[in-house]
Amino acid sequence: xxxxxxxxxxxxxxxxxxxxxxxxxxxxxxxxxxxxxxxxxxxxxxxxxxxxxxxxxxxx
Numbered sequence: 001x002x003x004x005x006x007x008x009x010x011x012x013x014x015x016x017x018x019x020x021x022x023x024x025x026x027x028x029x030x031x032x033x034x035x036x037x038x039x040x041x042x043x044x045x046x047x048x049x050x051x052x053x054x055x056x057x058x059x060x
Contacts, residue, residue, distance in 0.1 A: 007052045010045050017042040 021038050024030045 004052065004056070007049060007056070010049050010052070014042060014045045014049065017045070 017038055021035055021042070024035050024038070
């Protein structure tokens with residue numbers, strides 16, 4: 001299965017968010033609401049990746 005550019009970009013952004021969240025959580029006194037917002041964004045991206053992946057397998 002070939003990965004579409006959109007799917008590759010989403011996966012890249014998902015990984016970036018993971019690293020950003022981890023870095024924030026390591027800082028003393030990090031802003032919890034900022035981490036929550038990033039985690040929600042990460043989840044939306046994960047859902048979109050799953051949707052696109054399923055669409056790619058359905059058309060194969």
